[in-house]
Amino acid sequence: MTAPIGNFDEARPAADVLELLAPPVAAALAAWQGEVPAEQLIHVDSDPDKADTAVWAETYGVTMEQSANCVVVAGKRGQDVTLAACVVLATTRADVNGLVRRHLGARKASFAPMDTAVGESGMEYGGITPIGLPPGWPLLIDAAVADSPYVVIGSGRRRGKLLVPGKALAGLPGAVVLEGLGVAV
Incomplete structure (x- = not known):
């Protein structure tokens, strides 16, 4: 099988x-x-030492516009903490303190600590993906990701990635597509 994007020995x-x-x-x-x-x-398959988005994209011939990052966010209101995942193109960053915070109804939102993100998702840091997240987590997908023919996302491990149609991510359980979730860096 030939990969729909990038240059890989095996897909x-x-x-x-x-x-x-x-x-x-x-x-x-x-x-x-x-x-x-x-x-x-x-x-x-890919080298886990090259799992960081920019290095990975250059190594495997994928543009940053074809790469998506999944970040785990902790929204806090009083003592209540809501973990959520945000998926944005690698050319942007998630609007955590604006759109994400408001969408979660939180007073404060920030990136979840690494040990929390890894422990709660059951995935490796640098490989967290929207597929297989815990039920009940809000899953926020930037509209640009949902509109992409294919994007690169993690596989849950640092080794290997998934090439997925954006509409597959938009169709995940609990997914909400938001315009402007990813803001230019």
Whole structure:
């Protein structure tokens, strides 16, 4: 199979290589019922030492506009903390203190600490992906991501990435597509 974007030695449907994915990602793909067929979600192997977005994109011939980052945010109101995930293009940053905070109804919003993001998601830092997040987490997707033919996202591990149609992400359980979630850096 040829990857729809980038330059990879091998590309396979992610559902065929569940053992290479973080357990919650594998479970979500095994139970996939999205409008986009599971065969269109592609796994590509990659060097975990090159997992950071800019280095990865350059190494594998993917533009930053084809790369999406998933960040875990903690919204706080009093003692209540809501964890949420935001997916934005790599050319932008999530509007955590504006749009995200307001959407979550929080007084304060910030990036979740690494140990919280990793522990609660069951995924590796640098590989957190919107597929397989805990049920009930708000999942905020920038409209530019949802409109992309394909974007690169994490696989739940630092090794390997997923190439996914934007509309597949917009169709994830609990996903809300927001215009302006990603702001220029």
